[in-house]
Amino acid sequence: MAKTSRTILICSGKGGVGKTTLTANLGIALANSGASTAVLDADFGLRNLDLLLGLENRIIYTAQDVLDNNCRLDQALVRHKQEPNLALLPAGDPRMLDWMKPDDMKKISNLLSEKFEYVLIDCPAGVEDGFKNALAASKEAIVVTNPELSAVRDADRVVGILNTCDIHPIQLVVNRVRPTMMANQEMLSIDDVTSILSLPLLGIVLEDEQVIISTNRGEPLTLSGKKSPASKCYLNVSKRLKGEDVPVIDPNKENTSLKDKFIKLMQTKIF
Amino acid sequence: MTLRDLINKLLGRETASANTARERLQLVLAHDRVDMSSLSTDLLDKMRKEILDVVAKYVEIDFDEVAVSLETEDRMTALVANLPIKRTLSGEIQFKNIEKKNKSK
Numbered sequence: 001m002a003k004t005s006r007t008i009l010i011c012s013g014k015g016g017v018g019k020t021t022l023t024a025n026l027g028i029a030l031a032n033s034g035a036s037t038a039v040l041d042a043d044f045g046l047r048n049l050d051l052l053l054g055l056e057n058r059i060i061y062t063a064q065d066v067l068d069n070n071c072r073l074d075q076a077l078v079r080h081k082q083e084p085n086l087a088l089l090p091a092g093d094p095r096m097l098d099w100m101k102p103d104d105m106k107k108i109s110n111l112l113s114e115k116f117e118y119v120l121i122d123c124p125a126g127v128e129d130g131f132k133n134a135l136a137a138s139k140e141a142i143v144v145t146n147p148e149l150s151a152v153r154d155a156d157r158v159v160g161i162l163n164t165c166d167i168h169p170i171q172l173v174v175n176r177v178r179p180t181m182m183a184n185q186e187m188l189s190i191d192d193v194t195s196i197l198s199l200p201l202l203g204i205v206l207e208d209e210q211v212i213i214s215t216n217r218g219e220p221l222t223l224s225g226k227k228s229p230a231s232k233c234y235l236n237v238s239k240r241l242k243g244e245d246v247p248v249i250d251p252n253k254e255n256t257s258l259k260d261k262f263i264k265l266m267q268t269k270i271f
Numbered sequence: 272m273t274l275r276d277l278i279n280k281l282l283g284r285e286t287a288s289a290n291t292a293r294e295r296l297q298l299v300l301a302h303d304r305v306d307m308s309s310l311s312t313d314l315l316d317k318m319r320k321e322i323l324d325v326v327a328k329y330v331e332i333d334f335d336e337v338a339v340s341l342e343t344e345d346r347m348t349a350l351v352a353n354l355p356i357k358r359t360l361s362g363e364i365q366f367k368n369i370e371k372k373n374k375s376k
């Protein structure tokens with residue numbers, strides 16, 4: 001039985017900004033730090049959290065079967081082999097999208113919160129039914145966005161809805177940050193994004209091709225212990241989520257090459 | 272102005288796109304956010320009536336001067352009610368205006 005449990009929605013509005021990747025990496029990182037963690041794939045139309053975690057061949061039952069009393073919860077939970085503190089619960093069969101209602105979602109996440117310290121809900125894109133289902137069970141939220149117009153605009157819609165739903169805190173993760181573009185002022189800065197959305201910044205994640213490579217392998221970056229720019233960021237986010245007093249990774253400090261130093265020089269205010 | 276801006280200007284280059292992005296975003300969000308609150312005009316009317324009913328139990332309100340509205344600033348939307356009071360029901364004029372701010376969620 002978990003002492004205190006946190007149920008956290010991971011959402012964005014726009015698709016493809018990095019929700020599922022964050023859920024997988026955060027799940028592994030939290031589990032690795034000793035916290036029992038469940039990740040719930042609420043994006044059952046386009047489920048792929050199982051793929052990112054390399055668990056796609058081990059799914060037998062889903063949340064749907066638990067609710068229908070076809071199996072017990074622990075039969076539906078897929079434990080991660082290398083990281084046994086982490087379990088995945090797939091929501092349901094992608095061909096049966098309509099069955100789940102907000103109440104079902106509440107039942108499932110209540111069951112999970114009895115067993116796990118962290119329950120991360122990977123939310124579908126959009127602001128329609130799928131999102132509202134996922135939201136029904138959540139107490140707090142992480143909004144994921146990219147430093148791009150459309151992603152920030154959609155995040156703002158989502159924040160507007162979350163604000164009416166008694167969800168607190170709502171924290172921001174800015175993903176796919178490119179320090180050089182930011183330094184060149186060809187990309188919205190972190191300050192721009194946080195101040196426009198008026199959300200506290202939980203962390204940033206750098207653009208990193210290792211993310212794609214690790215997805216190919218079904219081994220989240222935080223699992224391998226290999227130090228890539230993004231894996232450092234995901235670890236930082238997990239620590240801050242746990243309440244550890246570590247500063248957000250500063251994209252400027254990630255610029256260390258000579259070229260980057262030159263770019264910084266060009267940022268000097270002259271008047 | 273940064274060193275880069277100066278060089279860009281001297282070379283007649285375009286200014287960096289992040290500024291443009293920020294400005295466009297702020298404009299479009301101002302619209303999006305107003306849309307959200309105007310959805311609830313019906314609700315606002317209903318709420319206005321109920322607030323007035325409650326307040327009218329205790330004091331006499333100048334109904335012609337009543338104003339109840341939603342005001343949005345940053346992310347916070349506030350319900351602002353201006354209810355000029357003619358007199359308390361005991362007879363004495365005590366307040367001219369009560370301004371009541373409720374943070375709406």
Ligand SMILES: Nc1ncnc2c1ncn2[C@@H]1O[C@H](COP(=O)(O)OP(=O)(O)O)[C@@H](O)[C@H]1O
Nearest residue numbers: 015016017018019020021176206207208211212
């Ligand atoms: N920090 C990053 N650097 C590089 N690629 C990323 C990063 N984050 C996400 N991606 C890529 O972006 C795509 C969408 O990510 P995903 O997590 O599936 O988004 P969502 O769940 O929000 O739809 C994937 O191909 C993923 O590999």
Ligand SMILES: [Mg+2]
Nearest residue numbers: 019020021043
């Ligand atoms: Mg996804």
